[in-house]
Amino acid sequence: MNLYHLKLNNVNRIFFLLLLFNLSNTSILSQTNSTNIKTIVIDPGHGGKDSGTLGTKRFKIYEKHVALAVSLKLGNYISEAFPDVKIIYTRDTDVFLELNERTEIANKSNADLFISIHCDGFTNPKPSGASVFVMGMSKLKANMDVAMRENSAIYLEDNYQQKYDGFDPKSAESYIVFSLMQNTYLNQSLKIAEEVESEFSTRANRKSRGVKQAPFYVISRTNMPSILVECGFLTNPKEEEFLHSDLGQDYIASAIFRAFRSYKQNIEMPPNAVNEKSNDLNNTLKKEVVELKTNKIKNDLSLLYKVQIGTFLRSMLNNPQFTDLKVEEEKINGTFKYFVNVGSSKKEADKLKIRLRDLGFNGAFIVAFLNGKQISTKEALNLQNKLKENE
Numbered sequence: 001m002n003l004y005h006l007k008l009n010n011v012n013r014i015f016f017l018l019l020l021f022n023l024s025n026t027s028i029l030s031q032t033n034s035t036n037i038k039t040i041v042i043d044p045g046h047g048g049k050d051s052g053t054l055g056t057k058r059f060k061i062y063e064k065h066v067a068l069a070v071s072l073k074l075g076n077y078i079s080e081a082f083p084d085v086k087i088i089y090t091r092d093t094d095v096f097l098e099l100n101e102r103t104e105i106a107n108k109s110n111a112d113l114f115i116s117i118h119c120d121g122f123t124n125p126k127p128s129g130a131s132v133f134v135m136g137m138s139k140l141k142a143n144m145d146v147a148m149r150e151n152s153a154i155y156l157e158d159n160y161q162q163k164y165d166g167f168d169p170k171s172a173e174s175y176i177v178f179s180l181m182q183n184t185y186l187n188q189s190l191k192i193a194e195e196v197e198s199e200f201s202t203r204a205n206r207k208s209r210g211v212k213q214a215p216f217y218v219i220s221r222t223n224m225p226s227i228l229v230e231c232g233f234l235t236n237p238k239e240e241e242f243l244h245s246d247l248g249q250d251y252i253a254s255a256i257f258r259a260f261r262s263y264k265q266n267i268e269m270p271p272n273a274v275n276e277k278s279n280d281l282n283n284t285l286k287k288e289v290v291e292l293k294t295n296k297i298k299n300d301l302s303l304l305y306k307v308q309i310g311t312f313l314r315s316m317l318n319n320p321q322f323t324d325l326k327v328e329e330e331k332i333n334g335t336f337k338y339f340v341n342v343g344s345s346k347k348e349a350d351k352l353k354i355r356l357r358d359l360g361f362n363g364a365f366i367v368a369f370l371n372g373k374q375i376s377t378k379e380a381l382n383l384q385n386k387l388k389e390n391e
């Protein structure tokens with residue numbers, strides 16, 4: 001079957017596959033409350049019996065060696081600058097690790113960021129340059145080829161068919177399920193990916209092949225913003241020599257470190273800003289309640305609950321599962337968010353959320369809107385309680 005002309009004619013089968021893939025670990029409920037980066041997982045690709053790309057084969061240094069060296073250097077840079085950030089390596093020696101084990105390490109540690117380090121390879125020595133990937137489907141054969149090559153690491157695992165529910169890295173059909181996966185952390189993943197890409201192209205003076213999306217297994221199941229960095233082509237003789245050198249590895253690691261530093265600074269708002277924001281919101285709520293009490297304009301206040309089904313990388317409006325639910329679509333930065341409208345009852349919203357999760361939308365969660373503006377469900381409940389008190 002040609003991947004680029006797949007017809008999603010059997011939606012039920014695909015949702016069954018989605019259930020098999022157990023996407024519950026992408027649920028928004030398991031997100032940490034704080035935006036501070038406390039733990040980062042660095043994942044050096046391959047290892048042990050899995051050498052990864054062999055490069056030009058002029059040397060006995062392969063992708064697994066370069067990935068480990070760059071990863072350890074990156075970790076050192078981070079721990080020097082941010083001693084409070086916990087750094088977890090999926091491996092820090094030359095050992096074989098299953099892809100499942102890598103994502104498990106990240107998810108169990110409740111990490112705030114996952115960075116997988118790899119090197120590219122091609123069938124001829126010409127291509128060069130670094131790429132940064134976030135999870136997602138791609139129509140481009142070149143991107144699919146990279147993901148298929150990296151995912152093929154599971155062929156070296158025992159019983160991979162059972163462990164990965166029949167997922168075959170080289171079969172185009174196996175990737176249908178990826179196109180329907182929700183991608184809760186896409187925006188944050190894109191932020192760090194863009195930082196790395198800009199460091200590569202400006203400061204580290206590398207040829208940058210840009211930020212791309214492809215269905216890499218290892219970043220598809222991590223429950224946090226995740227990127228996969230292809231540091232360069234080991235099949236390109238010049239780039240291979242650069243990536244084998246201590247200086248080259250330092251260039252790459254320090255570029256990723258600087259990207260990490262500015263990503264961290266950007267998402268960690270100073271505590272004052274957070275307090276001001278929540279005070280503002282509290283004041284707004286107080287004002288609304290006072291207005292209600294004095295002007296008796298209760299009917300003008302519209303509090304609305306919706307259940308958000310998830311964020312997808314393409315429009316799902318031609319999918320009957322979605323149209324049957326009469327979903328509302330919201331397009332933000334090239335992603336598609338879907339909501340089902342409930343009304344003003346939190347109880348009904350809870351019921352619908354459970355029903356949607358039973359249908360396979362494992363990441364479904366409730367959002368609240370006050371006069372069209374999104375507020376937290378806690379604020380919505382507080383407001384409803386205050387209204388009752390004032391009745």
Ligand SMILES: [Zn+2]
Pocket residue numbers: 045046052053063117118119150
């Ligand atoms: Zn690799």
